[in-house]
Amino acid sequence: MRFSLVLLVAFAAAAAANEEILPSLRGMQAIRIMADTEEKLNLVKSYEGVPGFDFIKLTANLQEPVNVLVTAEQATFFKSVLERNEIDYNVYVNNVLEKVEEEKIxxxxxxxxxxxxxxxxxxxxxxxxxxxxxxxxxxxxxxxxxxxxxxxxxxxxxxxxxxxxxxxxxxxxxxxxxxxxxxxxxxxxxxxxxxxxxxxxxxxxxxxxxxxxxxxxxxxxxxxxxxxxxxxxxxxxxxxxxxxxxxxxxxxxxxxxxxxxxxxxxxxxxxxxxxxxxxxxxxxxxxxxxxxxxxxxxxxxxxxxxxxxxxxxxxxxxxxxxxxxxxxxxxxxxxxxxxxxxxxxxxxxxxxxxxxxxxxxxxxxxxxxxxxxxxxxxxxxxxxxxxxxxxxxxxxxxxxxxxxxxxxxxxxxxxxxxxxxxxx
Ligand SMILES: [Zn+2]
Structure with a gap:
């Protein structure tokens, strides 16, 4: 009970401050996906617009990879979906935040x-x-x-x-x-x-x-x-x-x-x-x-x-x-x-x-x-x-x-x- 009240107050404070919430870069992964059939590509694309997914490279060509940034919260789940559907992928960045900091330096x-x-x-x-x-x-x-x-x-x-x-x-x-x-x-x-x-x-x-x-x-x-x-x-x-x-x-x-x-x-x-x-x-x-x-x-x-x-x-x-x-x-x-x-x-x-x-x-x-x-x-x-x-x-x-x-x-x-x- 007390917990939900605290949560409610927190929400009210965020709304009052009009606080902008952005997907965290910490632990965000960059995943390169080879969807070699129309069906697989459509499955991958169905995550477009889902919070935590950012399709940074999407193509209609099945020979080319799709690159997507996925938040830490969504990454484990998403990779299991890819595996279950036998879609090849590799994680080319494990933590986007680290790369952003390296870029700054x-x-x-x-x-x-x-x-x-x-x-x-x-x-x-x-x-x-x-x-x-x-x-x-x-x-x-x-x-x-x-x-x-x-x-x-x-x-x-x-x-x-x-x-x-x-x-x-x-x-x-x-x-x-x-x-x-x-x-x-x-x-x-x-x-x-x-x-x-x-x-x-x-x-x-x-x-x-x-x-x-x-x-x-x-x-x-x-x-x-x-x-x-x-x-x-x-x-x-x-x-x-x-x-x-x-x-x-x-x-x-x-x-x-x-x-x-x-x-x-x-x-x-x-x-x-x-x-x-x-x-x-x-x-x-x-x-x-x-x-x-x-x-x-x-x-x-x-x-x-x-x-x-x-x-x-x-x-x-x-x-x-x-x-x-x-x-x-x-x-x-x-x-x-x-x-x-x-x-x-x-x-x-x-x-x-x-x-x-x-x-x-x-x-x-x-x-x-x-x-x-x-x-x-x-x-x-x-x-x-x-x-x-x-x-x-x-x-x-x-x-x-x-x-x-x-x-x-x-x-x-x-x-x-x-x-x-x-x-x-
Ligand atoms: Zn652009």
Missing amino acids: AMELARNLPPLEKFAGRSFTFTSFPRYNVIVSYLQDIVKSYSNVATLLDIGTSYEGRTIYAIKISSGSNNPAILIDAGIHAREWAAPVTSLYVINELVENPDLYANVDWYIIPTLNPDGYEYTFTTYRLWRKTRSVTAGSTCLGVDGNRNFELQWMLTGASSSPCSDTYAGKAPFSEVETQALRNFVLANKDSIKLYLTYHSYGNYILYPWGYTSDLPDDEPELRSLAEAADDAIASLYGTRYTIGSSTNVLYAAAGGSDDWVKGIGGVELSYTIELPGGGWFGFDLPASRIIPVGAETFESIKVFGKYIAQKFGSTRN
Whole structure:
């Protein structure tokens, strides 16, 4: 009796404080599963959305593993289910918390490494993952050093009040434009830093901005991104408050208004794929929407950087049907993949989101193509390579940036040729 009273009081206190409860990283395991039949894969997938399960890599390809993070409380039970159903698996991280702490230490060490000569004197030198304020100073540095081609645009304000910046790199003429964003998913640290690398290289390559304008948004979800540094490394969503729930945030990449909530999205505020109470409920997704609509006539290609898994994906995410211009989307993606591979041999898998990964409605790439009118629209899943997938080692920032920039050259030349003025 007394026990339940104590519990009741504890619950009331938690509710009063609107306390957010997150799955504990202590003892959380990363499990790689080889589900080699449709039936086994469906059984594994049936745990999606169950509290304590976080599917960090899910694919429609039976030859590829599924990676899932499972809390200590659920791990023993889940592994017995796999065993009973003769599904192969291996535990590749025994305690995610330990790896997160190791990552922190590695970053501290990396931060103090001497920079490559080309980055010397910059406020950010690509030795470690930058916090939001470092990203902002870096953009300000670039705009100061390349004031003839680079301008900083304020495209909106995050839920917690951080400015969402876009940098424009342009020779000044009215050119077709390419839009790149990064970091809509907070924990995917490879994305913002790679977009900064792209900026760093673009300003040094006049041929690439002579006939194409570039807009780059390095951190579309700054609140979530900061939260991954300060509080919870595996945070994915925005940080908005949902009335009536102690769970915060919305999955920005389920919040766009095209077949919203049709598939692969959750209506539960505690889910990592919570689509929001309505399409465009989030100020961050509104910022991207408004920017695209305001520049609808000039933007000809859209790239959204995520991680991880080495995928170049194109619409649709809400259906397995392919867009009419799929051959063009595919051949341009293949050219980009060849360019990436030319540097260190890294290969990407190419296809429509639904067909190579999984169906998920409300993604930015679908909306940008379907409503925004930008026919060439891609989600790029950058490489992983750490312990639990999102922890790309800091030593890989520059190689990943460099190989990704090879694809940027391909995209830039393609848009210049296809949409450029006849003067070329
Ligand atoms: Zn993502």
